[in-house]
Amino acid sequence: MIKNNIKESEVTDYKHYLNRRAFIGGGLAITAGVMFSKITNATTINNYLKNKNYGKGLEPHSYEEITGYNNFYEFGTGKRDPEKNAKNFKTKPWNVTVAGECKKTGTFLLEDIIKNQQLEERIYRLRCVEAWSMVIPWLGVSVASVLKKFEPNSKAKYVKFTTLLDKEQMPGQKRPILDWLYVEGLTIKEAMNPLSFFAVGLYGKELPNQNGAPIRLVVPWKYGFKSIKSIVKIEFSETRPINSWQQQAPNEYGFYANVNPKVDHPRWSQKRERIIGRGGFFSPEKRDTELFNGYQAQVAHLYKNLDLAKNF
Numbered sequence: 001m002i003k004n005n006i007k008e009s010e011v012t013d014y015k016h017y018l019n020r021r022a023f024i025g026g027g028l029a030i031t032a033g034v035m036f037s038k039i040t041n042a043t044t045i046n047n048y049l050k051n052k053n054y055g056k057g058l059e060p061h062s063y064e065e066i067t068g069y070n071n072f073y074e075f076g077t078g079k080r081d082p083e084k085n086a087k088n089f090k091t092k093p094w095n096v097t098v099a100g101e102c103k104k105t106g107t108f109l110l111e112d113i114i115k116n117q118q119l120e121e122r123i124y125r126l127r128c129v130e131a132w133s134m135v136i137p138w139l140g141v142s143v144a145s146v147l148k149k150f151e152p153n154s155k156a157k158y159v160k161f162t163t164l165l166d167k168e169q170m171p172g173q174k175r176p177i178l179d180w181l182y183v184e185g186l187t188i189k190e191a192m193n194p195l196s197f198f199a200v201g202l203y204g205k206e207l208p209n210q211n212g213a214p215i216r217l218v219v220p221w222k223y224g225f226k227s228i229k230s231i232v233k234i235e236f237s238e239t240r241p242i243n244s245w246q247q248q249a250p251n252e253y254g255f256y257a258n259v260n261p262k263v264d265h266p267r268w269s270q271k272r273e274r275i276i277g278r279g280g281f282f283s284p285e286k287r288d289t290e291l292f293n294g295y296q297a298q299v300a301h302l303y304k305n306l307d308l309a310k311n312f
């Protein structure tokens, strides 16, 4: 479906991208901070850590698929709306406010927050609660490495993230699709888990606007909606934040949102998932959904004493 209007030769699949990168070679090591001050959206980033621990056996979708099929309701509810409507979204300069239960609160320039951090590539499958999935080679830094800089205190049990509110730039916010702002939350343990990632790029380029530029969360064992985009605020709190989707429909969306084939969403079975762009319209390719999206070994201990059917 996505490839219809694109010539096959223009599709950037991951293998071609790797070959081309090998051909370009060399280049200076790019840290996340430098990227924001010097590199434009179209520039390929030449050096980053390829973290082989993440993404074994996963085959990334094409760049066009990843950037042409998005959920970002601030820019419209259609899957192709964000690509179209976020074109001129201004992400530089970008400030992030840090508040709540930590030592170093304040408003910081994004490039200062992540300066000197080596960028890392991680390949993760994004499993949307709407029962589809795609595989994305993200570029970014671990959430833990960023949060530690603000020195959260012992009252910091949860972390709340907020997306920018800007009706002029984000036309979707003029409509009551959600009770804007878009808010998400994690327990501090979930946030500090080594899998939790802040993406600032994908496919070796700066993050396209439709994918949540300039910084978005990626929590690979949870449904896609937890991975909040275009973050402007990080708040440490003692009490559990109410996330936007839970507020909208508490019977459909919980706080945890862990990928779980055994707990169905009221409107969608979660047993299987459609793989975006694979198979035809009438015979989409599907796969069995895995508990915690396949990351049981890394995260199951976080939910040892929780009834996952109640705490969905």
Ligand SMILES: Nc1nc2c(c(=O)[nH]1)N[C@H]1C(S)=C(S)[C@@H](COP(=O)(O)O)O[C@H]1N2
Binding pocket: 066, 069, 070, 071, 072, 073, 074, 126, 127, 128, 129, 163, 182, 210, 211, 212, 223, 224, 225, 226, 227, 228, 229, 230
């Ligand atoms: N601010 C914001 N973040 C968001 C969303 C949104 O509408 N607004 N949609 C979520 C949903 S439902 C999914 S599945 C993922 C999609 O990420 P992608 O479009 O980059 O693949 O982003 C999540 N983050």
Ligand SMILES: [Mo]
Binding pocket: 071, 127, 128, 129, 130, 223, 224, 225
């Ligand atoms: Mo989603």
